[in-house]
Amino acid sequence: MSLSDNIRNRKKFTAFDVALAFVLICVSVILIVFQNANTSGDRLRAVVKKNGVIVQSFLLDDTSPFEICVDDEYSVVLLAEKDGVSVILSDCTDKICVNTGKITKPGQTIVCLPVRISVELFAENEQNRLDGVTG
Ligand SMILES: [Zn+2]
Known part of the structure; x- marks a missing residue:
C-alpha cells in the first residue's frame, strides 16, 4: 500500500520536476535576456x-x-x-x-x-x- 503510494508520488514528482525545470529554464532565459538588455542600456x-x-x-x-x-x-x-x-x-x-x-x-x-x-x-x-x- 505505502509502496504503491510512493511510486505514484514519485511519478507525480517526476512530472512536477519536469515542469519545474522547464519553468526554471524559462526564467533564466528571461533573466539573461533582461540582463543583456539592461547592460546595453547602462x-x-x-x-x-x-x-x-x-x-x-x-x-x-x-x-x-x-x-x-x-x-x-x-x-x-x-x-x-x-x-x-x-x-x-x-x-x-x-x-x-x-x-x-x-x-x-x-x-x-x-x-x-x-x-x-x-x-x-x-x-x-x-x-x-x-x-x-x-x-
Ligand atoms: Zn580642479
Missing part, C-alpha cells in the same frame, strides 16, 4: 566640457583604462575606466576635481572651476536627451 558615456562646450565624448565600456589630456593653461588628466571616470591629475588650485574621485553613475559630474572643465556621465540611452539638457 553603457556609460562621459562628456567633457570646457566653458560649456563639449570637447570630448566617449563610451566607458571600451575595456582598458585610458587617459585623456585636456590642455589649456592648466593640464587635466582624466582616467576613464569601464565603471567610471575620474580626474587623476590637475594643475588647478583647489583640486576639488581630483578630490571628487571616480564618478560611476549617470548624472554625476566632476567640475573643475579654475580650469572651467566639467565631466558628466550619461547613460548611453539618454544620449538623445543630451542636446535638450545642455541647450
Whole structure:
C-alpha cells in the first residue's frame, strides 16, 4: 500500500520536476535576456566640457583604462575606466576635481572651476536627451 503510494508520488514528482525545470529554464532565459538588455542600456558615456562646450565624448565600456589630456593653461588628466571616470591629475588650485574621485553613475559630474572643465556621465540611452539638457 505505502509502496504503491510512493511510486505514484514519485511519478507525480517526476512530472512536477519536469515542469519545474522547464519553468526554471524559462526564467533564466528571461533573466539573461533582461540582463543583456539592461547592460546595453547602462553603457556609460562621459562628456567633457570646457566653458560649456563639449570637447570630448566617449563610451566607458571600451575595456582598458585610458587617459585623456585636456590642455589649456592648466593640464587635466582624466582616467576613464569601464565603471567610471575620474580626474587623476590637475594643475588647478583647489583640486576639488581630483578630490571628487571616480564618478560611476549617470548624472554625476566632476567640475573643475579654475580650469572651467566639467565631466558628466550619461547613460548611453539618454544620449538623445543630451542636446535638450545642455541647450
Ligand atoms: Zn580642479
